Amino acid sequence: LALENDLRKALENNELVLFYQPQVDTQAGKVVGAEALMRWRHPEQGLIPPFRFIPLAEEMGLIAAMGEWTIREACNQVKRFAAAGVVLPKVAVNVSALQFTPSFSRKVRAILEETGVDPGVLELELTEGVVMGDTSTSVQALGELRDLGVSLSIDDFGTGYSSLSYLSRFPLDELKIDRSFVVDAVESEEGASLVRAIVAMAQGLGLKLVAEGVETLEQYDFMTATGATVIQGYLFSPPVPADELAPLLSPWH
Ligand code: G
Ligand code: G
Ligand code: MN
Ligand code: NA
Numbered sequence: 371l372a373l374e375n376d377l378r379k380a381l382e383n384n385e386l387v388l389f390y391q392p393q394v395d396t397q398a399g400k401v402v403g404a405e406a407l408m409r410w411r412h413p414e415q416g417l418i419p420p421f422r423f424i425p426l427a428e429e430m431g432l433i434a435a436m437g438e439w440t441i442r443e444a445c446n447q448v449k450r451f452a453a454a455g456v457v458l459p460k461v462a463v464n465v466s467a468l469q470f471t472p473s474f475s476r477k478v479r480a481i482l483e484e485t486g487v488d489p490g491v492l493e494l495e496l497t498e499g500v501v502m503g504d505t506s507t508s509v510q511a512l513g514e515l516r517d518l519g520v521s522l523s524i525d526d527f528g529t530g531y532s533s534l535s536y537l538s539r540f541p542l543d544e545l546k547i548d549r550s551f552v553v554d555a556v557e558s559e560e561g562a563s564l565v566r567a568i569v570a571m572a573q574g575l576g577l578k579l580v581a582e583g584v585e586t587l588e589q590y591d592f593m594t595a596t597g598a599t600v601i602q603g604y605l606f607s608p609p610v611p612a613d614e615l616a617p618l619l620s621p622w623h
Contacts, residue, residue: 380410
């Protein structure tokens with residue numbers, strides 16, 4: 371396929387680019403972080419979204435290299451912002467299951483050393499499926515990452531087929547409530563109950579919480595009233611290029 375051949379060259383041709391979606395602390399009234407999301411600037415087809423090329427990259431064995439590029443580029447962006455007097459307190463990067471190998475923490479450490487970024491700024495987003503693959507290997511690998519000083523977040527929380535026991539066994543910092551729960555919360559009493567329970571559980575376990583995919587004021591109101599005060603979603607901003615994120619990082623007036 372043409373797209374496959376092009377994807378092989380995308381990294382070396384500098385065609386990959388990161389967009390950033392802000393995470394807003396609605397109590398503090400400021401952007402506390404951003405999720406870095408990869409796009410492919412195809413020379414003929416224009417901007418290609420991840421759902422069209424991430425699965426392809428995984429099949430082709432390219433995702434590890436592309437994922438490392440994402441981590442390095444996100445760290446370099448934090449440095450570029452800092453040089454311009456703009457503070458991005460946290461940048462979250464998605465980690466593919468195929469990237470999460472025993473050597474992953476060494477690669478992350480190398481990137482942190484190379485870029486000199488404060489490890490506390492980097493957050494890694496892993497899905498339940500990624501960390502539950504082999505639990506003893508995961509405990510080790512997550513421990514190594516934690517020891518580097520990076521923070522660890524469970525992406526799409528609540529959609530995996532995992533037991534909840536991993537939440538206390540793994541060294542985690544944050545849960546991202548999947549968008550589907552946010553949608554259901556304002557549509558049914560059962561949906562609302564689930565979100566209240568997730569918030570209570572996160573608070574009890576000392577985990578931070580981010581509500582994903584908040585699109586409406588009704589969802590925003592429910593989430594903040596329930597105690598899920600950090601939100602990420604189209605209501606505040608879609609993923610945007612770095613130069614459009616910068617103005618959002620200044621304190622609101
Ligand atoms: O905005 P959105 O369409 O950007 O993202 C779609 C999906 O692509 C998300 O589920 C996200 O996890 C995935 N994705 C985006 N960027 C990356 C990346 O750098 N690495 C990996 N592994 N997945 C990514
Ligand atoms: O890694 P993850 O699957 O969580 O990636 C986030 C995905 O959710 C990206 O594709 C991003 O563009 C998308 N997204 C972010 N905010 C919203 C939103 O408010 N509504 C919808 N439908 N999608 C969103
Ligand atoms: Mn994510
Ligand atoms: Na998600």
